[in-house]
Amino acid sequence: MISAAQKAHVRTIHPFPARMAPSIVWDCLPNSDRPKRILDPMAGSGTTLVCARAKGHYAIGYETDPLAFLIARTWCSDIDRVRVNNRAVIVLERAKILADKLDYHEAYPKGADEETRHFINFWFDNENRRQLTALSTCINRISSEDERIFLWCAFSRLIITKSTGVSLARDVSHSRPHKVYQTAPIHPFDKFLKAVEHVINNSPFHQSNKSVGRNPFADIHMGDARYLPINSNSIDMIITSPPYLNAIDYLRGHKLSLVWMGYRIAMIRGIRSENIGSEISDHPQLENTILEAIKAMGKLSDLNNRQMGMLRRYAYDMNSVLKECARVIKKNGNAIFVVGDSALHGVFIKNSDGLINLAVNHGFSLVSRVVRPIAENKRYLPPPNLQQTGEQLQRRMREEVILKFISNGKVERKDFTKMNTK
Numbered sequence: 001m002i003s004a005a006q007k008a009h010v011r012t013i014h015p016f017p018a019r020m021a022p023s024i025v026w027d028c029l030p031n032s033d034r035p036k037r038i039l040d041p042m043a044g045s046g047t048t049l050v051c052a053r054a055k056g057h058y059a060i061g062y063e064t065d066p067l068a069f070l071i072a073r074t075w076c077s078d079i080d081r082v083r084v085n086n087r088a089v090i091v092l093e094r095a096k097i098l099a100d101k102l103d104y105h106e107a108y109p110k111g112a113d114e115e116t117r118h119f120i121n122f123w124f125d126n127e128n129r130r131q132l133t134a135l136s137t138c139i140n141r142i143s144s145e146d147e148r149i150f151l152w153c154a155f156s157r158l159i160i161t162k163s164t165g166v167s168l169a170r171d172v173s174h175s176r177p178h179k180v181y182q183t184a185p186i187h188p189f190d191k192f193l194k195a196v197e198h199v200i201n202n203s204p205f206h207q208s209n210k211s212v213g214r215n216p217f218a219d220i221h222m223g224d225a226r227y228l229p230i231n232s233n234s235i236d237m238i239i240t241s242p243p244y245l246n247a248i249d250y251l252r253g254h255k256l257s258l259v260w261m262g263y264r265i266a267m268i269r270g271i272r273s274e275n276i277g278s279e280i281s282d283h284p285q286l287e288n289t290i291l292e293a294i295k296a297m298g299k300l301s302d303l304n305n306r307q308m309g310m311l312r313r314y315a316y317d318m319n320s321v322l323k324e325c326a327r328v329i330k331k332n333g334n335a336i337f338v339v340g341d342s343a344l345h346g347v348f349i350k351n352s353d354g355l356i357n358l359a360v361n362h363g364f365s366l367v368s369r370v371v372r373p374i375a376e377n378k379r380y381l382p383p384p385n386l387q388q389t390g391e392q393l394q395r396r397m398r399e400e401v402i403l404k405f406i407s408n409g410k411v412e413r414k415d416f417t418k419m420n421t422k
């Protein structure tokens, strides 16, 4: 179990849908005097990485969603509280001056194209658009990256909220934004310093606090779990929670923040279409081992062509992830996958059974399979057409499965530099 002192390391700095329970990570991480190399190839907000660093290990993470990457990197960074706080005060002062000079028709992030402006007009009212343009411009001008990332996280907290934020939407933090307001309930200038205070208070690694972690180190990158630029046989342990098939479209909510950081809608669409678990239907040529894994995922005869295409694509992608995990992990290293089962148009999809199948094909042996309830506030909401489905299916979707594997080391271990990536 996670102690009170350990909990202090895992207070969140920014909302994130389907975050992994920190207690799972704490219980899996070794208590070693010699730091281990711990990898999360689909790091999300960085729970594995923060816990690993706090326990004195080397934390290595990859992530494709730019907002998740920002959160993970910031959460794992050393903060100079006074410097960040002072910078926030200056940014707010300058933003107020800049906002006074901005006309509404020019109040958009630099480089925003027509589609992005249209999106911004839909989700933000004129006054908040002006204040967010001014704040984002002033954050962008900060030369120190160490300070900038903390302030971007605080900025994003104003937007990614459940009910009352600076956009016209509710449920952005669940990645299910829907427009409910005519004018936003909060103005960015009124809450910016409060958001900064939250990020500062919940940041676990302080430049002045030498007591946190032994040999603390975190190395986090934008990158794809299917093509890891990591040397073979170099990772001691993997702890990760892959996306479930079609369960959460992370970028749907994150878009509202990312447009202010310079991302155009078309760029975000491109990232989304590449993400594992998104509702993209594809019919790649599949090896027999992947077809076997698909069979293990449920009674699929009720799925139509498009849904079958989504499942094929998911299995294909997860197979690539497992292949990479098998390559980079050391012999006898443990890989822990926390997976939830999901439902595709009324058909129950056993992601966990598919994953076991794929993992075994890549030289992993299953050590344990533990089922635990997902806390109510961490569950994803089933799509509307599933809300009346049977009690048994509803119950199973409230559970997650912790799969622990050990690597037998019997896989081809070409070094990544010699491989054809993407």
Ligand SMILES: C[S@@+](CC[C@H](N)C(=O)[O-])C[C@H]1O[C@@H](n2cnc3c(N)ncnc32)[C@H](O)[C@@H]1O
Binding pocket: 016, 018, 019, 020, 021, 041, 042, 043, 044, 045, 046, 047, 048, 062, 063, 064, 065, 068, 223, 224, 225, 226, 240, 241, 242, 243, 244, 250, 274, 275, 276, 277
């Ligand atoms: C269930 S979430 C991880 C949550 C994380 N364990 C946490 O506690 O915040 C899955 C993550 O996988 C990321 N992802 C999807 N496709 C990916 C890919 N090809 N490579 C790396 N990450 C990917 C998603 O953006 C999402 O953040």
